[in-house]
Amino acid sequence: MKPLNLIALIAFLVATAWVLTRSPESVRGIQSTYYTCVSPFVSQGSTLEQKIKHFNDEIVHSEELSLRLQRSEEELHILRTKVKHLEKIAEEVDSLRDALKFPQREKFSAVTANILRRNPSTWWQTAVIDRGTDHEVNDFQPVLSAEGLVGKIDIANDSESTILFLTDEKCQVSAKISGTHEVGILNGQRTQSEDKPILRLRFLSPNAKIKPGMKVFTTGRGGLFPPDILIGTVMKYRSGSFDAEATVRPSVDFEKIRTVFILTNA
Amino acid sequence: MIRYNSILTILVIFTCLIQQFIPSIDLLFNVRILLVPIVYLCASLTGGVAMMLFLAFIGGFLWDCQHTLNTQAFNQTIYTESVESLHFGYSIILYALMGVVTLGFTPLFRSGKWQIPTLIMGISIYAYLWVEFLLINIVRGNFSYTPETFLKISFTALLSISVVPFILFMLSKIATLCNHTIKNDNRRRFFNPDRI
Numbered sequence: 001m002k003p004l005n006l007i008a009l010i011a012f013l014v015a016t017a018w019v020l021t022r023s024p025e026s027v028r029g030i031q032s033t034y035y036t037c038v039s040p041f042v043s044q045g046s047t048l049e050q051k052i053k054h055f056n057d058e059i060v061h062s063e064e065l066s067l068r069l070q071r072s073e074e075e076l077h078i079l080r081t082k083v084k085h086l087e088k089i090a091e092e093v094d095s096l097r098d099a100l101k102f103p104q105r106e107k108f109s110a111v112t113a114n115i116l117r118r119n120p121s122t123w124w125q126t127a128v129i130d131r132g133t134d135h136e137v138n139d140f141q142p143v144l145s146a147e148g149l150v151g152k153i154d155i156a157n158d159s160e161s162t163i164l165f166l167t168d169e170k171c172q173v174s175a176k177i178s179g180t181h182e183v184g185i186l187n188g189q190r191t192q193s194e195d196k197p198i199l200r201l202r203f204l205s206p207n208a209k210i211k212p213g214m215k216v217f218t219t220g221r222g223g224l225f226p227p228d229i230l231i232g233t234v235m236k237y238r239s240g241s242f243d244a245e246a247t248v249r250p251s252v253d254f255e256k257i258r259t260v261f262i263l264t265n266a
Numbered sequence: 267m268i269r270y271n272s273i274l275t276i277l278v279i280f281t282c283l284i285q286q287f288i289p290s291i292d293l294l295f296n297v298r299i300l301l302v303p304i305v306y307l308c309a310s311l312t313g314g315v316a317m318m319l320f321l322a323f324i325g326g327f328l329w330d331c332q333h334t335l336n337t338q339a340f341n342q343t344i345y346t347e348s349v350e351s352l353h354f355g356y357s358i359i360l361y362a363l364m365g366v367v368t369l370g371f372t373p374l375f376r377s378g379k380w381q382i383p384t385l386i387m388g389i390s391i392y393a394y395l396w397v398e399f400l401l402i403n404i405v406r407g408n409f410s411y412t413p414e415t416f417l418k419i420s421f422t423a424l425l426s427i428s429v430v431p432f433i434l435f436m437l438s439k440i441a442t443l444c445n446h447t448i449k450n451d452n453r454r455r456f457f458n459p460d461r462i
Contacts, residue, residue, distance in 0.1 A: 008316035
């Protein structure tokens, strides 16, 4: 072996050993620096991708889009009226609470974010959003959509963050089945596609009366996800000798989701 | 040579930025072109052992910066089973292994036959993804395999090698500009009858 190659091999082994022995905090710092450098390119890449998609959509469905816009504007008008009405009710409820000295619920605080990139990695079910620590988004905060639970923040950087979807095996949620006392741990499955994802709800009682169609909600245990957020619907229930497992179809359409909400005070 | 190697290093780093612009294809199981590994393999083919190891470190390090998941921070009394992920830095080793395989085909590339090294790069990417998949199964337990996995790995490898000829062409142009030789002139070097 040439001396230069030998030196290169030794340097490579030493450097690799150094990287492999980094602590999670240290890795987090390295990743944060990396994302700070890369984030302008992620935004630009996403903008470009969306422009191409919108251009194609406009060519193919311009009439359909104008109809949808009209319908959306009508819907927006109705929703605005409803929100005004609800705000009045909320004020009334607050004044009544004050009068009764009833303990007030914590205010719901959420940050809206758009999905910039989907599936940036081969194996993990993740997405990049356009909100980060600059917008009060932090690691492990719950992510929701209008349909239900989406996942959690995996890594929050300055202006962007990575979401770990509920469909990923690593995203675990303490869940309960409505209408029963059953509580279990729910998580996604390895190497499943986003079009028809299935979740597994494990550690249920073997004799539980669970039927397909029952709703699954978060329990709030574990201090990560707030309680009573819709996760999905039971599809199948399989009983074993010691425990049982249910397969759950998520309420969120992960393929179509574009906007999410991050609970910043959960 | 120093100029050429410096350009290779910049190219691998620059590819990490270009990778951000490559979308996943929804219709093909969300596969995407793995540009960083491909550019690294092409650079390894033309750069030599020391350069291959250096680029394996740079490429693998940047790849893991992008793809390593955060550690779990859960209440252990409720979430009793922790789901492990691949350790930060594992890609450096996998990159180096791919580089060693590709480097073995450098003589073929030098003699002008780029097709076989291209095929080997495709096989390397295919093997790399399978190793990654097996490692995930080992650290998390419960081996689970679906036909989608096979298709996803196959399509990723196929899509990735489709860009190899362009990258090799670009590297040969860069080498010419840097007055660096990455190909032989098809003459035998060890036996020259004119010298007898």
